[in-house]
Amino acid sequence: MNALELKVPPVAQVIITAAVMYGASRIIPSLQFYFDGKNMFAIALSIIGLSSGIMGVVQFKKAQTTVNPHTPEKSTNLVTFGIYQYTRNPMYLGLVLILLGWAFYLSHFLPFVLVPVFMIYMTRFQIQPEERIMTQNFGREYQAYLASVRRWI
Numbered sequence: 339m340n341a342l343e344l345k346v347p348p349v350a351q352v353i354i355t356a357a358v359m360y361g362a363s364r365i366i367p368s369l370q371f372y373f374d375g376k377n378m379f380a381i382a383l384s385i386i387g388l389s390s391g392i393m394g395v396v397q398f399k400k401a402q403t404t405v406n407p408h409t410p411e412k413s414t415n416l417v418t419f420g421i422y423q424y425t426r427n428p429m430y431l432g433l434v435l436i437l438l439g440w441a442f443y444l445s446h447f448l449p450f451v452l453v454p455v456f457m458i459y460m461t462r463f464q465i466q467p468e469e470r471i472m473t474q475n476f477g478r479e480y481q482a483y484l485a486s487v488r489r490w491i
Contacts, residue, residue, distance in 0.1 A: 340463065342463045343463050343464075343466075343467040344407070344408050344410070344463070344464065344467050344468070345408075345463070346463070347407065347408070348407055348429070348430060348433060348460065348464060349433075351433075351456065351459065351460065351464075352433045352436065352437065352456070355437060355452055355453075355455070355456045356437065356440055358452055359437070359440060359441060359444060359448075359449035359452050360444065360449075362446070362448035362449055362451075362452065363444040363445075363446035363448060363449050365448060366448065369446055369447040369448055370445055370446045370447075371445050371446070371447065372445055376442055376443070376445055377443060379439075379442050380439040380440070380442040380443035381439065382439075383435050383436070383438050383439035383442065384435065384436050384439035384440070386432075386435050387431070387432040387433065387434070387435025387436035387437075387438075387439060388432060388436065389432070390421065390425075390428045390429070390431050390432035390435060391428065391429045391431075391432030391433065392432075393420060393421040393428055394421055394422070394427075394428035394429040394432065395429065396420075397417050397419065397420040397421060397422055397428075398417055400420075401414075401415040401417045402414065402415065403415045403417060405429075407429075407464060407468070410467070410468040410471045410472060411471050411475065413471075413472065413475060413476075416472070416476045416479055416480055416483065418483050418487070422487065423487065424487070424491070425487065425488060425489075425490060425491050426483070426484070426487050426488065426489050427465060427489060427490065430460050430464070430465065430490075431490055431491060433456075433460075434453060434456065434457055434490075437452075437453050437456060438450075438453055441453060457490070461489070465489060469484065
């Protein structure tokens with residue numbers, strides 16, 4: 339296990355990434371862009387992202403299992419219904435959509451580079467460790483779920 343695995347809260351990662359995106363948007367003004375409706379598009383992406391995250395939390399609450407990203411070993415039930423039929427990580431997908439909304443709001447090309455960086459970090463240091471633990475806890479049932487539902491979308 340790596341020292342960074344399951345250590346930095348996903349919300350903290352979003353805040354850090356959003357701050358770096360903001361800083362990056364102030365560099366090289368020639369990389370800025372504009373299109374009509376960009377703010378509405380940014381808001382729509384953020385609302386969809388927030389909705390995805392809320393749906394994920396609600397499904398965990400219905401299943402009476404932990405939503406704490408630092409303690410996946412405390413998961414008591416495998417959640418495969420609701421939004422979890424379409425994505426294994428609706429909460430993290432929601433954070434990505436919020437960051438995409440932020441990138442559109444900033445209207446600069448550099449922040450868009452940081453969204454995949456966030457996804458790579460989350461996959462390596464949050465999702466893969468969670469998947470290892472869930473495989474230990476739920477075995478073949480979780481392996482079947484991994485085979486049938488994508489990690490992101």
